[in-house]
Amino acid sequence: MRNLYTKLNVSNVKKLSCKLTCAAVGAIVLTAAPLQINSSIAANNTLKSSNLAKLPKDSLKSVMWDFVATEFLLSDKNTKKIVMNDSILVHAPKIAEDQLNLPVHVDARSVKNVQKIVIIADLNPIPKVLTYEPKQAEARLSFRIKVGQATPVRAAVLDKDGVWHIGGTFVDASGGGCSQPAVAYGNDDWVKRLAEIRGQIWRKPGSVASKMRIVIRHPMDTGLADGIPSFYLEKLEMKGSGGENVGTIYIKEPLSENPTLTLFPILKEATSSLHVKGRDTEGHLIDVSIPAPVQSSALID
Protein backbone atom coordinates (compact mmCIF):
# COMPACT_ATOMS: atom_id res chain seq x y z
CA MET A 1 0.00 0.00 0.00
CA ARG A 2 2.65 2.46 1.04
CA ASN A 3 4.84 1.58 -1.90
CA LEU A 4 2.00 2.32 -4.24
CA TYR A 5 1.33 5.59 -2.48
CA THR A 6 5.01 6.45 -2.48
CA LYS A 7 5.49 5.74 -6.15
CA LEU A 8 2.46 7.76 -7.06
CA ASN A 9 3.83 10.63 -5.05
CA VAL A 10 7.30 10.45 -6.44
CA SER A 11 6.15 10.36 -10.01
CA ASN A 12 3.98 13.31 -9.03
CA VAL A 13 0.78 11.70 -10.20
CA LYS A 14 -1.99 13.53 -8.40
CA LYS A 15 -3.17 11.74 -5.35
CA LEU A 16 -6.76 11.19 -6.36
CA SER A 17 -6.58 7.63 -7.61
CA CYS A 18 -4.34 6.66 -4.72
CA LYS A 19 -6.69 8.29 -2.26
CA LEU A 20 -9.52 6.19 -3.59
CA THR A 21 -7.58 2.99 -3.07
CA CYS A 22 -6.39 4.09 0.35
CA ALA A 23 -9.88 5.18 1.29
CA ALA A 24 -11.16 1.72 0.49
CA VAL A 25 -8.60 0.13 2.79
CA GLY A 26 -9.33 2.82 5.39
CA ALA A 27 -13.00 1.99 5.29
CA ILE A 28 -12.33 -1.67 6.01
CA VAL A 29 -10.08 -0.78 8.92
CA LEU A 30 -12.59 1.70 10.29
CA THR A 31 -15.52 -0.67 10.18
CA ALA A 32 -13.46 -3.45 11.70
CA ALA A 33 -11.93 -1.42 14.51
CA PRO A 34 -14.99 -0.63 16.68
CA LEU A 35 -16.01 -4.28 16.69
CA GLN A 36 -12.58 -5.29 17.84
CA ILE A 37 -12.49 -2.75 20.63
CA ASN A 38 -15.97 -3.58 21.83
CA SER A 39 -15.28 -7.26 21.99
CA SER A 40 -12.00 -6.72 23.80
CA ILE A 41 -13.69 -4.53 26.41
CA ALA A 42 -16.37 -7.13 26.91
CA ALA A 43 -13.87 -9.94 27.24
CA ASN A 44 -11.67 -8.05 29.66
CA ASN A 45 -14.57 -6.92 31.78
CA THR A 46 -15.75 -10.46 32.22
CA LEU A 47 -12.36 -11.88 32.88
CA LYS A 48 -11.04 -9.19 35.13
CA SER A 49 -14.11 -7.76 36.81
CA SER A 50 -12.70 -8.74 40.19
CA ASN A 51 -9.57 -6.74 39.41
CA LEU A 52 -11.54 -3.70 38.31
CA ALA A 53 -13.06 -3.42 41.76
CA LYS A 54 -9.54 -3.12 43.18
CA LEU A 55 -8.50 -0.25 40.94
CA PRO A 56 -7.35 2.81 42.85
CA LYS A 57 -9.40 5.97 42.41
CA ASP A 58 -8.08 7.92 39.44
CA SER A 59 -6.52 11.19 40.60
CA LEU A 60 -7.30 12.70 37.17
CA LYS A 61 -10.96 11.56 37.38
CA SER A 62 -10.90 10.36 33.78
CA VAL A 63 -14.00 8.65 32.41
CA MET A 64 -11.61 6.34 30.57
CA TRP A 65 -9.71 5.16 33.64
CA ASP A 66 -11.37 1.72 33.89
CA PHE A 67 -10.79 1.15 30.19
CA VAL A 68 -7.19 2.37 30.30
CA ALA A 69 -6.39 0.21 33.32
CA THR A 70 -8.08 -2.84 31.82
CA GLU A 71 -6.67 -2.48 28.36
CA PHE A 72 -3.10 -1.47 29.09
CA LEU A 73 -2.26 -2.42 32.69
CA LEU A 74 -4.37 -5.39 33.87
CA SER A 75 -3.70 -7.04 30.52
CA ASP A 76 0.01 -7.18 31.37
CA LYS A 77 0.84 -10.58 32.85
CA ASN A 78 3.31 -8.99 35.32
CA THR A 79 0.65 -6.82 36.95
CA LYS A 80 0.20 -7.36 40.70
CA LYS A 81 -1.06 -3.98 41.82
CA ILE A 82 -1.86 -0.48 40.57
CA VAL A 83 -1.17 2.62 42.69
CA MET A 84 -1.46 6.35 42.08
CA ASN A 85 1.96 7.90 42.61
CA ASP A 86 2.26 11.66 42.44
CA SER A 87 6.04 11.50 42.70
CA ILE A 88 6.07 10.58 39.01
CA LEU A 89 6.40 13.89 37.22
CA VAL A 90 4.54 14.37 33.97
CA HIS A 91 5.29 17.85 32.65
CA ALA A 92 3.24 19.22 29.77
CA PRO A 93 1.82 22.66 29.00
CA LYS A 94 -1.67 23.18 30.48
CA ILE A 95 -2.95 24.01 27.01
CA ALA A 96 -1.67 22.33 23.85
CA GLU A 97 -0.59 25.21 21.62
CA ASP A 98 -0.06 22.82 18.71
CA GLN A 99 -2.25 19.72 18.92
CA LEU A 100 0.18 17.96 16.58
CA ASN A 101 3.16 18.64 18.85
CA LEU A 102 2.38 18.58 22.55
CA PRO A 103 5.71 18.38 24.40
CA VAL A 104 5.79 15.99 27.37
CA HIS A 105 8.55 15.25 29.86
CA VAL A 106 8.18 12.24 32.17
CA ASP A 107 10.43 11.73 35.17
CA ALA A 108 9.94 8.42 37.02
CA ARG A 109 13.28 8.37 38.84
CA SER A 110 11.42 8.23 42.16
CA VAL A 111 10.35 4.65 41.34
CA LYS A 112 12.94 1.92 42.01
CA ASN A 113 13.72 -0.79 39.43
CA VAL A 114 11.65 0.55 36.60
CA GLN A 115 10.84 -2.14 34.03
CA LYS A 116 8.81 -0.03 31.67
CA ILE A 117 7.11 3.30 31.26
CA VAL A 118 3.86 3.35 29.30
CA ILE A 119 2.53 6.68 28.06
CA ILE A 120 -1.23 6.95 27.62
CA ALA A 121 -3.42 9.84 26.47
CA ASP A 122 -6.83 8.61 27.68
CA LEU A 123 -9.10 10.50 25.31
CA ASN A 124 -7.04 10.12 22.15
CA PRO A 125 -8.71 7.88 19.56
CA ILE A 126 -5.56 5.78 19.92
CA PRO A 127 -4.67 6.19 23.61
CA LYS A 128 -1.30 4.42 23.84
CA VAL A 129 1.64 6.59 22.78
CA LEU A 130 4.69 4.51 23.57
CA THR A 131 6.29 1.97 25.89
CA TYR A 132 9.83 2.68 27.04
CA GLU A 133 11.92 -0.07 28.61
CA PRO A 134 14.96 1.70 30.05
CA LYS A 135 17.88 -0.62 30.87
CA GLN A 136 21.14 1.29 31.26
CA ALA A 137 19.32 4.60 31.31
CA GLU A 138 17.52 6.83 33.78
CA ALA A 139 13.77 6.40 34.06
CA ARG A 140 12.91 9.65 32.35
CA LEU A 141 12.32 10.86 28.81
CA SER A 142 10.87 13.66 26.70
CA PHE A 143 8.81 13.36 23.54
CA ARG A 144 5.94 15.05 21.68
CA ILE A 145 2.49 13.71 20.98
CA LYS A 146 -0.56 14.40 18.87
CA VAL A 147 -3.74 15.06 20.83
CA GLY A 148 -7.24 14.60 19.45
CA GLN A 149 -8.91 16.70 22.19
CA ALA A 150 -8.36 17.78 25.78
CA THR A 151 -7.09 14.68 27.60
CA PRO A 152 -5.30 13.25 30.60
CA VAL A 153 -1.71 12.34 29.73
CA ARG A 154 -0.36 9.56 31.94
CA ALA A 155 2.82 7.74 32.66
CA ALA A 156 2.23 4.21 33.97
CA VAL A 157 5.47 2.92 35.43
CA LEU A 158 5.92 -0.80 36.14
CA ASP A 159 8.47 -1.79 38.79
CA LYS A 160 10.03 -5.23 39.18
CA ASP A 161 7.49 -6.26 41.84
CA GLY A 162 4.66 -5.93 39.34
CA VAL A 163 3.37 -2.64 40.76
CA TRP A 164 2.15 -0.03 38.28
CA HIS A 165 2.79 3.51 39.54
CA ILE A 166 0.50 6.01 37.83
CA GLY A 167 1.33 9.68 37.37
CA GLY A 168 -0.22 12.19 35.02
CA THR A 169 -1.51 15.59 34.15
CA PHE A 170 -4.45 17.06 32.28
CA VAL A 171 -3.93 18.95 29.02
CA ASP A 172 -6.50 21.20 27.39
CA ALA A 173 -6.50 21.20 23.60
CA SER A 174 -8.50 22.18 20.58
CA GLY A 175 -9.47 19.16 18.55
CA GLY A 176 -8.27 17.12 15.66
CA GLY A 177 -4.55 16.44 16.14
CA CYS A 178 -4.91 12.73 15.38
CA SER A 179 -6.92 13.03 12.21
CA GLN A 180 -4.94 15.58 10.22
CA PRO A 181 -2.63 14.62 7.38
CA ALA A 182 1.07 14.95 8.20
CA VAL A 183 2.55 18.39 7.55
CA ALA A 184 5.21 16.65 5.42
CA TYR A 185 2.64 15.99 2.70
CA GLY A 186 2.65 19.71 1.99
CA ASN A 187 6.08 19.14 0.41
CA ASP A 188 6.54 17.09 -2.74
CA ASP A 189 9.92 15.83 -1.55
CA TRP A 190 8.76 14.17 1.67
CA VAL A 191 9.79 10.71 0.47
CA LYS A 192 13.33 11.90 -0.24
CA ARG A 193 13.66 13.12 3.31
CA LEU A 194 11.90 10.16 4.99
CA ALA A 195 13.90 8.86 7.97
CA GLU A 196 16.43 11.70 7.99
CA ILE A 197 18.02 11.53 11.40
CA ARG A 198 19.39 14.36 13.51
CA GLY A 199 20.70 14.10 17.00
CA GLN A 200 23.37 14.69 19.56
CA ILE A 201 24.64 13.32 22.87
CA TRP A 202 25.73 15.46 25.80
CA ARG A 203 27.76 13.93 28.63
CA LYS A 204 28.16 15.27 32.10
CA PRO A 205 31.91 15.59 32.76
CA GLY A 206 33.12 13.09 35.34
CA SER A 207 29.83 11.26 35.44
CA VAL A 208 28.10 8.33 33.76
CA ALA A 209 25.06 10.50 33.10
CA SER A 210 24.31 11.57 29.56
CA LYS A 211 21.52 12.99 27.50
CA MET A 212 20.63 11.89 24.02
CA ARG A 213 18.33 13.79 21.67
CA ILE A 214 17.18 12.35 18.36
CA VAL A 215 14.79 13.63 15.68
CA ILE A 216 13.67 11.18 12.99
CA ARG A 217 11.83 12.59 10.01
CA HIS A 218 8.67 10.55 9.62
CA PRO A 219 5.01 11.40 8.86
CA MET A 220 3.72 9.12 11.66
CA ASP A 221 0.31 8.64 10.02
CA THR A 222 -2.34 7.55 12.49
CA GLY A 223 -4.59 6.06 9.82
CA LEU A 224 -7.35 8.42 10.96
CA ALA A 225 -6.73 11.14 8.36
CA ASP A 226 -8.95 10.79 5.34
CA GLY A 227 -7.53 8.34 2.82
CA ILE A 228 -4.11 7.95 4.45
CA PRO A 229 -3.34 4.54 5.96
CA SER A 230 -1.41 4.28 9.21
CA PHE A 231 2.34 4.44 8.76
CA TYR A 232 4.57 4.99 11.74
CA LEU A 233 7.88 4.34 13.38
CA GLU A 234 7.30 1.41 15.72
CA LYS A 235 10.52 0.47 17.46
CA LEU A 236 13.87 1.95 18.45
CA GLU A 237 16.70 0.16 20.28
CA MET A 238 19.65 2.03 21.73
CA LYS A 239 23.02 0.38 22.44
CA GLY A 240 26.31 1.91 23.57
CA SER A 241 29.63 1.16 21.83
CA GLY A 242 30.83 -0.15 25.21
CA GLY A 243 28.17 -2.87 25.09
CA GLU A 244 25.54 -1.01 27.13
CA ASN A 245 21.95 -1.93 26.43
CA VAL A 246 20.42 1.50 26.94
CA GLY A 247 16.84 0.45 26.28
CA THR A 248 14.03 -0.04 23.80
CA ILE A 249 11.07 2.14 22.83
CA TYR A 250 7.94 0.65 21.30
CA ILE A 251 6.11 3.44 19.52
CA LYS A 252 2.46 3.90 18.56
CA GLU A 253 0.64 6.22 16.14
CA PRO A 254 0.07 9.21 18.47
CA LEU A 255 3.77 10.08 18.78
CA SER A 256 4.31 13.35 16.89
CA GLU A 257 5.28 13.63 13.26
CA ASN A 258 9.08 13.68 13.11
CA PRO A 259 9.43 11.92 16.47
CA THR A 260 11.69 13.91 18.76
CA LEU A 261 12.98 11.98 21.76
CA THR A 262 15.20 12.86 24.68
CA LEU A 263 16.64 9.97 26.71
CA PHE A 264 19.16 9.77 29.55
CA PRO A 265 21.58 6.87 28.90
CA ILE A 266 24.08 5.77 31.54
CA LEU A 267 27.36 5.33 29.67
CA LYS A 268 30.70 3.73 30.47
CA GLU A 269 33.60 6.13 30.36
CA ALA A 270 35.13 4.44 27.30
CA THR A 271 31.91 4.49 25.30
CA SER A 272 32.37 6.65 22.23
CA SER A 273 29.00 6.38 20.54
CA LEU A 274 25.43 5.16 20.79
CA HIS A 275 23.87 3.01 18.14
CA VAL A 276 20.19 3.45 17.37
CA LYS A 277 18.39 0.75 15.42
CA GLY A 278 14.75 0.65 14.55
CA ARG A 279 12.09 0.29 11.92
CA ASP A 280 8.74 1.64 10.83
CA THR A 281 5.57 -0.27 10.06
CA GLU A 282 6.61 -0.70 6.44
CA GLY A 283 10.07 -2.03 7.09
CA HIS A 284 12.12 1.12 6.54
CA LEU A 285 15.13 0.68 8.80
CA ILE A 286 16.73 3.16 11.14
CA ASP A 287 20.40 2.43 11.71
CA VAL A 288 22.55 5.26 12.97
CA SER A 289 25.45 6.02 15.24
CA ILE A 290 25.45 9.09 17.46
CA PRO A 291 28.90 10.18 18.62
CA ALA A 292 29.22 10.51 22.39
CA PRO A 293 32.34 12.56 22.98
CA VAL A 294 33.37 12.71 26.64
CA GLN A 295 34.35 16.34 26.21
CA SER A 296 30.99 17.95 25.72
CA SER A 297 29.34 20.67 27.65
CA ALA A 298 26.49 19.02 29.44
CA LEU A 299 23.56 20.57 31.16
CA ILE A 300 22.07 17.59 32.90
CA ASP A 301 20.44 18.09 36.27
Add this chain to the structure above:
Amino acid sequence: MDKLRRSIILGGGLSLAFPNWPAFASSFKYNLKAQRIANNTYVVIGKTEDFSLENGGDIVNVAFIDTSDGVVLIDTGSSRRYGEALKKLIFDTTGKDVIRVYNTHYHPDHCLGNQLFDKTKIAALPKTISGLKTSGEDFSGNLYRLLGDWMRGTEVVLPEKVINYSSEKFGKHRFEMLPFEGHTDADLAILDHETGVLFTGDICFLDRAATTPHADLNKWHKSLSEIKKIPHKILFPGHGPADITSRSIDQTDTYLTWLETNLTNAVRDGKDMIEAAKMPIPEKFRSIDLINREIERSVAHLYPKIEEKALPFLGQGGG
Protein backbone atom coordinates in the same frame (compact mmCIF):
# COMPACT_ATOMS: atom_id res chain seq x y z
CA MET B 1 -20.78 23.73 11.37
CA ASP B 2 -23.75 24.62 13.48
CA LYS B 3 -22.28 27.35 15.67
CA LEU B 4 -25.45 28.03 17.59
CA ARG B 5 -25.75 24.45 18.66
CA ARG B 6 -22.11 24.30 19.62
CA SER B 7 -22.31 27.43 21.76
CA ILE B 8 -25.45 26.22 23.50
CA ILE B 9 -23.83 22.91 24.30
CA LEU B 10 -20.70 24.61 25.56
CA GLY B 11 -22.55 27.27 27.52
CA GLY B 12 -24.82 24.66 29.08
CA GLY B 13 -21.88 22.48 30.01
CA LEU B 14 -20.11 25.36 31.64
CA SER B 15 -23.01 26.44 33.77
CA LEU B 16 -23.21 22.90 35.13
CA ALA B 17 -19.49 22.76 35.76
CA PHE B 18 -19.17 26.23 37.29
CA PRO B 19 -22.11 27.33 39.42
CA ASN B 20 -20.78 30.90 39.28
CA TRP B 21 -20.93 30.99 35.50
CA PRO B 22 -24.32 32.79 35.30
CA ALA B 23 -22.83 35.74 37.23
CA PHE B 24 -21.03 36.87 34.10
CA ALA B 25 -22.99 34.77 31.63
CA SER B 26 -26.07 36.85 32.32
CA SER B 27 -24.52 39.94 30.79
CA PHE B 28 -21.98 39.03 28.09
CA LYS B 29 -21.42 42.76 27.75
CA TYR B 30 -18.13 44.22 26.70
CA ASN B 31 -17.30 47.34 28.61
CA LEU B 32 -15.59 49.15 25.72
CA LYS B 33 -14.27 52.67 26.20
CA ALA B 34 -13.04 55.10 23.55
CA GLN B 35 -9.96 57.16 24.39
CA ARG B 36 -9.01 60.14 22.25
CA ILE B 37 -5.31 60.01 21.38
CA ALA B 38 -5.18 62.61 18.59
CA ASN B 39 -7.43 64.92 16.66
CA ASN B 40 -10.54 62.92 15.55
CA THR B 41 -8.74 59.74 16.60
CA TYR B 42 -10.07 57.31 19.19
CA VAL B 43 -8.72 54.01 20.43
CA VAL B 44 -10.29 51.10 22.28
CA ILE B 45 -7.52 49.39 24.20
CA GLY B 46 -7.93 45.69 24.88
CA LYS B 47 -6.83 43.96 28.05
CA THR B 48 -3.29 42.61 27.86
CA GLU B 49 -4.58 39.14 28.70
CA ASP B 50 -5.12 35.82 26.98
CA PHE B 51 -8.63 34.89 25.76
CA SER B 52 -10.76 33.98 28.78
CA LEU B 53 -14.36 33.50 29.87
CA GLU B 54 -13.92 36.60 32.04
CA ASN B 55 -12.74 38.98 29.30
CA GLY B 56 -14.75 37.45 26.44
CA GLY B 57 -11.87 38.11 24.06
CA ASP B 58 -11.64 41.85 24.76
CA ILE B 59 -7.87 41.59 24.37
CA VAL B 60 -7.17 43.50 21.19
CA ASN B 61 -6.66 47.12 20.20
CA VAL B 62 -9.12 48.78 17.88
CA ALA B 63 -9.07 52.37 16.59
CA PHE B 64 -11.46 54.64 14.76
CA ILE B 65 -11.04 57.98 13.05
CA ASP B 66 -13.91 60.45 12.82
CA THR B 67 -13.61 62.04 9.38
CA SER B 68 -16.07 64.43 7.73
CA ASP B 69 -16.95 61.63 5.24
CA GLY B 70 -17.68 59.10 7.98
CA VAL B 71 -15.80 56.84 10.36
CA VAL B 72 -12.74 54.78 9.43
CA LEU B 73 -12.30 51.70 11.64
CA ILE B 74 -9.12 49.70 12.16
CA ASP B 75 -9.87 46.09 13.22
CA THR B 76 -13.17 44.77 14.55
CA GLY B 77 -12.48 42.56 17.61
CA SER B 78 -13.05 38.92 18.54
CA SER B 79 -16.79 38.28 18.22
CA ARG B 80 -20.17 39.39 16.95
CA ARG B 81 -21.02 40.76 20.39
CA TYR B 82 -17.76 42.74 20.41
CA GLY B 83 -18.61 44.13 16.97
CA GLU B 84 -22.03 45.22 18.25
CA ALA B 85 -20.57 46.96 21.28
CA LEU B 86 -17.95 48.61 19.07
CA LYS B 87 -20.51 49.82 16.54
CA LYS B 88 -22.57 51.37 19.34
CA LEU B 89 -19.51 53.01 20.89
CA ILE B 90 -18.52 54.48 17.52
CA PHE B 91 -21.98 55.91 16.95
CA ASP B 92 -22.23 57.26 20.52
CA THR B 93 -18.84 58.93 20.12
CA THR B 94 -19.12 60.34 16.59
CA GLY B 95 -22.77 60.17 15.59
CA LYS B 96 -21.60 58.82 12.23
CA ASP B 97 -21.59 55.56 10.32
CA VAL B 98 -18.55 53.51 9.43
CA ILE B 99 -17.49 54.01 5.80
CA ARG B 100 -14.24 52.02 5.78
CA VAL B 101 -12.95 49.10 7.84
CA TYR B 102 -9.40 47.76 7.72
CA ASN B 103 -8.38 44.30 8.93
CA THR B 104 -4.67 44.62 9.78
CA HIS B 105 -4.14 40.83 9.53
CA TYR B 106 -6.13 37.60 9.61
CA HIS B 107 -5.92 36.65 13.30
CA PRO B 108 -9.37 36.17 14.84
CA ASP B 109 -9.11 38.81 17.59
CA HIS B 110 -8.74 41.43 14.82
CA CYS B 111 -11.53 40.47 12.44
CA LEU B 112 -14.31 38.34 13.95
CA GLY B 113 -16.39 41.47 14.57
CA ASN B 114 -16.53 41.99 10.77
CA GLN B 115 -20.11 40.82 10.39
CA LEU B 116 -21.45 44.02 11.96
CA PHE B 117 -20.07 46.06 9.08
CA ASP B 118 -20.71 46.25 5.33
CA LYS B 119 -18.34 43.65 3.88
CA THR B 120 -17.88 45.63 0.67
CA LYS B 121 -16.33 48.36 2.79
CA ILE B 122 -13.96 46.02 4.68
CA ALA B 123 -10.48 46.28 3.18
CA ALA B 124 -7.47 44.00 3.65
CA LEU B 125 -4.30 42.81 1.95
CA PRO B 126 -4.84 39.87 -0.46
CA LYS B 127 -3.03 37.36 1.77
CA THR B 128 -5.06 38.48 4.76
CA ILE B 129 -8.24 37.67 2.88
CA SER B 130 -6.94 34.27 1.69
CA GLY B 131 -5.60 33.47 5.18
CA LEU B 132 -8.95 34.24 6.77
CA LYS B 133 -10.68 32.19 4.09
CA THR B 134 -8.48 29.17 4.84
CA SER B 135 -8.25 29.41 8.63
CA GLY B 136 -11.20 31.55 9.69
CA GLU B 137 -13.51 28.64 10.54
CA ASP B 138 -10.81 26.91 12.61
CA PHE B 139 -10.04 30.17 14.43
CA SER B 140 -13.67 30.80 15.16
CA GLY B 141 -14.23 27.17 16.26
CA ASN B 142 -11.35 27.49 18.68
CA LEU B 143 -12.71 30.76 20.08
CA TYR B 144 -16.15 29.18 20.60
CA ARG B 145 -14.32 26.57 22.65
CA LEU B 146 -12.41 29.17 24.69
CA LEU B 147 -15.07 31.87 25.07
CA GLY B 148 -18.34 29.94 25.00
CA ASP B 149 -21.46 32.06 24.74
CA TRP B 150 -19.51 35.28 24.25
CA MET B 151 -19.13 34.01 20.67
CA ARG B 152 -22.81 33.33 20.05
CA GLY B 153 -23.79 34.02 16.45
CA THR B 154 -20.26 34.90 15.35
CA GLU B 155 -19.56 34.14 11.70
CA VAL B 156 -16.44 34.65 9.63
CA VAL B 157 -16.95 37.49 7.16
CA LEU B 158 -14.28 37.99 4.51
CA PRO B 159 -13.21 41.50 3.50
CA GLU B 160 -14.32 42.25 -0.06
CA LYS B 161 -12.17 45.31 -0.72
CA VAL B 162 -8.66 44.25 -1.76
CA ILE B 163 -5.91 46.67 -0.82
CA ASN B 164 -3.91 47.09 -4.03
CA TYR B 165 -3.54 50.85 -3.68
CA SER B 166 -1.07 52.94 -1.71
CA SER B 167 -3.41 55.37 -0.02
CA GLU B 168 -6.96 56.63 0.24
CA LYS B 169 -8.50 59.80 1.61
CA PHE B 170 -11.59 60.32 3.75
CA GLY B 171 -12.36 63.92 4.70
CA LYS B 172 -9.04 65.58 5.45
CA HIS B 173 -7.42 62.30 6.47
CA ARG B 174 -5.12 60.60 3.97
CA PHE B 175 -4.44 57.00 5.01
CA GLU B 176 -1.25 55.46 3.66
CA MET B 177 -1.33 51.67 3.24
CA LEU B 178 1.91 50.10 4.48
CA PRO B 179 2.06 46.37 3.76
CA PHE B 180 4.46 44.46 5.99
CA GLU B 181 4.95 40.82 6.94
CA GLY B 182 6.52 38.76 9.69
CA HIS B 183 3.84 38.49 12.38
CA THR B 184 1.76 36.79 9.67
CA ASP B 185 2.35 36.65 5.92
CA ALA B 186 0.46 39.93 5.47
CA ASP B 187 0.48 42.65 8.11
CA LEU B 188 -1.03 46.01 7.28
CA ALA B 189 0.18 49.18 8.97
CA ILE B 190 -1.66 52.42 8.30
CA LEU B 191 -0.31 55.97 8.60
CA ASP B 192 -2.82 58.78 8.99
CA HIS B 193 -1.00 61.75 7.41
CA GLU B 194 -3.44 64.24 8.95
CA THR B 195 -2.60 63.32 12.56
CA GLY B 196 0.70 61.45 12.27
CA VAL B 197 -0.75 58.40 14.03
CA LEU B 198 0.82 55.14 12.84
CA PHE B 199 -1.38 52.08 13.38
CA THR B 200 0.92 49.07 13.23
CA GLY B 201 -1.37 46.13 13.92
CA ASP B 202 0.57 43.26 15.49
CA ILE B 203 3.92 44.19 13.94
CA CYS B 204 4.31 46.08 17.23
CA PHE B 205 3.34 44.98 20.74
CA LEU B 206 3.82 47.13 23.84
CA ASP B 207 4.20 45.73 27.37
CA ARG B 208 2.37 42.60 26.19
CA ALA B 209 4.45 39.72 24.84
CA ALA B 210 4.47 39.32 21.05
CA THR B 211 2.73 36.23 19.68
CA THR B 212 4.32 33.98 17.07
CA PRO B 213 1.87 31.31 15.80
CA HIS B 214 2.40 32.30 12.15
CA ALA B 215 5.58 34.30 12.53
CA ASP B 216 8.57 34.54 10.23
CA LEU B 217 11.09 36.18 12.55
CA ASN B 218 13.50 37.38 9.84
CA LYS B 219 10.72 39.10 7.95
CA TRP B 220 9.34 40.51 11.19
CA HIS B 221 12.71 42.09 12.08
CA LYS B 222 12.94 43.57 8.61
CA SER B 223 9.46 45.06 8.93
CA LEU B 224 10.32 46.56 12.32
CA SER B 225 13.44 48.22 10.94
CA GLU B 226 11.35 49.74 8.11
CA ILE B 227 8.66 50.93 10.51
CA LYS B 228 11.35 52.67 12.52
CA LYS B 229 12.11 54.87 9.50
CA ILE B 230 8.53 56.06 9.04
CA PRO B 231 8.03 59.53 10.56
CA HIS B 232 5.05 59.54 12.94
CA LYS B 233 3.83 61.26 16.10
CA ILE B 234 2.09 58.43 17.93
CA LEU B 235 2.37 54.69 17.34
CA PHE B 236 -0.68 52.60 18.10
CA PRO B 237 0.28 48.91 18.50
CA GLY B 238 -1.97 45.87 18.03
CA HIS B 239 -1.80 45.11 21.76
CA GLY B 240 -0.83 47.40 24.63
CA PRO B 241 -1.13 51.15 25.23
CA ALA B 242 -0.65 53.94 22.67
CA ASP B 243 3.05 54.64 22.31
CA ILE B 244 4.33 58.22 22.13
CA THR B 245 8.03 57.32 22.35
CA SER B 246 7.97 54.46 19.79
CA ARG B 247 9.55 52.15 22.34
CA SER B 248 7.19 49.39 21.17
CA ILE B 249 9.33 49.00 18.03
CA ASP B 250 12.51 48.34 20.00
CA GLN B 251 10.74 46.28 22.63
CA THR B 252 9.20 43.96 20.03
CA ASP B 253 12.48 43.75 18.11
CA THR B 254 14.72 43.01 21.10
CA TYR B 255 12.20 40.55 22.58
CA LEU B 256 12.03 38.52 19.36
CA THR B 257 15.84 38.56 19.01
CA TRP B 258 16.27 37.44 22.62
CA LEU B 259 13.64 34.72 22.15
CA GLU B 260 15.25 33.26 19.04
CA THR B 261 18.77 33.42 20.50
CA ASN B 262 17.65 31.65 23.64
CA LEU B 263 15.79 28.92 21.78
CA THR B 264 18.80 28.31 19.54
CA ASN B 265 21.08 28.10 22.59
CA ALA B 266 18.60 25.77 24.26
CA VAL B 267 18.75 23.35 21.31
CA ARG B 268 22.57 23.48 21.36
CA ASP B 269 22.55 22.80 25.11
CA GLY B 270 20.42 19.70 24.63
CA LYS B 271 17.19 21.05 26.10
CA ASP B 272 13.81 19.69 25.10
CA MET B 273 10.79 21.98 24.62
CA ILE B 274 9.66 21.81 28.23
CA GLU B 275 13.11 22.80 29.52
CA ALA B 276 13.53 25.47 26.84
CA ALA B 277 10.30 27.14 27.94
CA LYS B 278 11.76 27.65 31.41
CA MET B 279 14.40 30.10 30.21
CA PRO B 280 15.23 32.87 32.71
CA ILE B 281 13.68 36.19 31.72
CA PRO B 282 15.96 39.26 31.78
CA GLU B 283 15.00 42.19 34.00
CA LYS B 284 14.01 44.45 31.10
CA PHE B 285 11.32 42.03 29.91
CA ARG B 286 9.88 41.02 33.27
CA SER B 287 7.15 43.64 33.32
CA ILE B 288 5.82 42.51 29.93
CA ASP B 289 2.37 40.97 30.39
CA LEU B 290 1.91 37.28 29.47
CA ILE B 291 5.61 36.78 28.79
CA ASN B 292 5.76 33.33 30.41
CA ARG B 293 2.68 32.13 28.58
CA GLU B 294 3.86 33.48 25.22
CA ILE B 295 7.32 31.96 25.63
CA GLU B 296 5.66 28.58 26.19
CA ARG B 297 3.55 29.11 23.05
CA SER B 298 6.50 30.38 21.01
CA VAL B 299 8.54 27.31 21.93
CA ALA B 300 5.78 25.23 20.34
CA HIS B 301 5.78 27.45 17.23
CA LEU B 302 9.51 27.88 16.70
CA TYR B 303 11.44 25.04 18.35
CA PRO B 304 11.08 22.25 15.74
CA LYS B 305 12.47 24.49 12.98
CA ILE B 306 15.39 25.59 15.16
CA GLU B 307 16.12 21.94 16.03
CA GLU B 308 16.24 21.16 12.33
CA LYS B 309 18.92 23.82 11.90
CA ALA B 310 20.90 23.36 15.08
CA LEU B 311 20.98 19.59 15.69
CA PRO B 312 23.68 17.74 13.69
CA PHE B 313 22.58 15.61 10.74
CA LEU B 314 23.54 11.98 11.39
CA GLY B 315 22.26 10.02 8.42
CA GLN B 316 19.12 8.67 6.84
CA GLY B 317 17.31 5.41 7.33
CA GLY B 318 15.79 3.44 4.51
CA GLY B 319 15.43 -0.02 3.08
